[in-house]
Amino acid sequence: MKIGLIGTGFFAEKHSSILSKISGVDVTAFLGSSIEKAEKEARKWSNAKGYIHVEEMLDQQKLDAVYICVPPMAHGAFENVLLERNIPFFVEKPLGVREEPYEIAKRVEELGLITSVGYQWRYRDTTQKIRSILQERKVGMALGYWMDTMPMVPWWRDVNKSGGQFVEQTTHIVDLLRYLCGEIKEVYAAFNRSMMHEKVSGSTVSDVGSVTLTLHNGIIATILNTCILPKSYKVGLELYTNQGVLEVSIDEARDVREGSIKRYSDELDPYVVENKIFLDAVRTGDPSSILSTYQDAVKTHQVTTATGHSAMTGKPVIMESI
Ligand SMILES: NC(=O)c1ccc[n+]([C@@H]2O[C@H](COP(=O)([O-])OP(=O)(O)OC[C@H]3O[C@@H](n4cnc5c(N)ncnc54)[C@H](O)[C@@H]3O)[C@@H](O)[C@H]2O)c1
Known part of the structure; x- marks a missing residue:
């Protein structure tokens, strides 16, 4: 080929x-x-x-x-x-x-x-394991994170070029949420430029953000992100279920139940x-x-780009069907 x-x-x-x-x-x-x-x-x-x-x-x-x-x-x-x-x-x-x-x-x-x-998180063995466990669980809410340092390529810090951290990086967590829990109905975002614009010349991206998402099936998710840290801290998604917490983090997955924690790692490179x-x-x-596929990923694009509009207007954005 x-x-x-x-x-x-x-x-x-x-x-x-x-x-x-x-x-x-x-x-x-x-x-x-x-x-x-x-x-x-x-x-x-x-x-x-x-x-x-x-x-x-x-x-x-x-x-x-x-x-x-x-x-x-x-x-x-x-x-x-x-x-x-x-x-x-x-x-x-x-x-x-x-x-x-x-x-x-x-x-x-x-x-x-x-x-x-x-969106390689979908291909991880750990994601597939959590997806199969979810067949037997009911999710109430989700917490996602991308708590990291700022990537130093110049286009990343320019909001017009990268779209900002939520669009550029945290998109993986939004996509994972969609893959594991279902489609998103409504998005509400609060973003702030707290300090990176003073530290890094030309930085126009928000450096802290909190996004609340309501899914069509009623699950509520909060996804947080920041790029102010000197060192990467936490990247992943936690699902709060009727039988404990399921977590997919950057390097493993965990099934945390009363009296037991099962850990899973990736066998293959996604x-x-x-x-x-x-x-x-x-x-x-x-x-x-x-x-x-492109047709599926455009739904993640719709959600992540809606956050900018929500943060600017202070109002939630309802996802139109696409
Ligand atoms: N899936 C993942 O885990 C993952 C990880 C890292 C990066 N990425 C994505 O890959 C993309 C590229 O990131 P990167 O880290 O390689 O960035 P980079 O800055 O290292 O490289 C970008 C490249 O694109 C080229 N380029 C820019 N505009 C161009 C144009 N108009 N025509 C042709 N070439 C052009 C630049 O010259 C550069 O070579 C980003 O969207 C990033 O989010 C994905």
Whole structure:
């Protein structure tokens, strides 16, 4: 299979490295914001070329699939070109910062195009374990966290480019909540720029936030996030159930019941799993094992981007059906 990679940063490299270990897969094209960066990545593969124009890349090479690993503000144009040419794509979260994902999701659906979104928490063994335990439990409420330090890439601290922490990072926890507990009906957010704008020049993102979500099935969730910490502290989701607490954290899952705590860890690397499942879907034409399609991920986008509106107006936002 011939694969193209759009983006030459941290996560394009992560996918490139995973793809290099999957047999029958060849990354033959890299698209960067400069030809130097694209060619530097291309040199790591025996048969790859660097590009700066996506049309030129797709005119010159017949690619089976393309990975889009660019910052949130750079989405839209790449997806649209791939849709025009009917080329399956894997796109890193978040889907964007504006409205484009809604139109893209409609076109993906109309074309029946195979897509996958980088919500790798869904592919974790631990998440699957908690999902199976939930068959026998009733969840009352959920508490989610992304209590961390600020990533120092310049686009991340600019709210117009990243969408802010809730859209860029905490999106994983919102997506996990949807996957484990159900769809969200209403969102209310309180955000503040408490100190990072004084510490880091050009920082326009909120650095503390608390979001209350009401699900259609009545479950209530609170998801907190901050990027003021000097060191990462806590990332995960706790579910409060009729038989105790279930927790998926960044490195394990726990089933905490009266008198017992069971711990589960991941056997497989979820990034490798999501890549293999996407490539198998492209190879066979059967997308049924993909756990996060573009059409599904757009619902997470709707929730995370609604928080900005809620925080600005001080009012809850009701999710329209999409
Ligand atoms: N799933 C995960 O766990 C996970 C982890 C890290 C990053 N990500 C996501 O991956 C995406 C990229 O993050 P990153 O860490 O690689 O960022 P990065 O800053 O390291 O790299 C971004 C790359 O995109 C390129 N780029 C920017 N605008 C472009 C454009 N218009 N055309 C072509 N290239 C362009 C930049 O030159 C850079 O090479 C983000 O959306 C991030 O949220 C996901």
